[in-house]
Amino acid sequence: MSLADIPVIQGVASSLTGNAPILLREIAEHLRRLLDCGETAAIDLQALPLTPADRAWLRERLGNGEIRVALEAEGQSTLEETGCQGVWWVTHHNEKGAVVSEFIETAFVPELVKAHPDDVQSGLEHLELLISDLC
Numbered sequence: 001m002s003l004a005d006i007p008v009i010q011g012v013a014s015s016l017t018g019n020a021p022i023l024l025r026e027i028a029e030h031l032r033r034l035l036d037c038g039e040t041a042a043i044d045l046q047a048l049p050l051t052p053a054d055r056a057w058l059r060e061r062l063g064n065g066e067i068r069v070a071l072e073a074e075g076q077s078t079l080e081e082t083g084c085q086g087v088w089w090v091t092h093h094n095e096k097g098a099v100v101s102e103f104i105e106t107a108f109v110p111e112l113v114k115a116h117p118d119d120v121q122s123g124l125e126h127l128e129l130l131i132s133d134l135c
Contacts, residue, residue: 015053023048023104024061030106031086040107042090058104062087069113075100079110 023043030041045055063083071077075093082089088105090112115123 015051016057017049017051017054019048019050020054020058020061023050023058027062027084027087027104027106031084034086034106034108040105040111042106043104045102045104059089062089069110071112077112079113
């Protein structure tokens with residue numbers, strides 16, 4: 001038998017670990033807690049034994065939602081609502097574009113998108129200045 005006679009299975013299915021379906025169940029439990037008591041959660045995808053095929057399988061199952069937020073601060077961060085409202089795929093890149101962290105968050109709105117009270121105060125001060133210039 002030569003190497004050419006040995007069957008090789010390639011493709012996404014051959015490198016699935018079985019961890020992604022378990023993760024899908026965990027996400028569902030986090031979403032239940034969000035609805036029941038407002039508890040948000042984040043799952044660090046880089047801390048889990050997931051293959052690229054697992055991530056692709058999970059992304060495909062969760063689907064695409066209607067909201068995508070891009071932030072520019074020491075690299076780009078994207079917060080994408082999945083097809084399951086309340087489930088967000090959050091990816092942070094460094095200045096060179098490499099992924100530095102990746103999370104699945106369950107939240108009505110991810111914390112990173114919410115304005116900090118100090119920033120809102122600055123916004124109010126700016127508006128008051130604009131209004132004072134009108135007089």
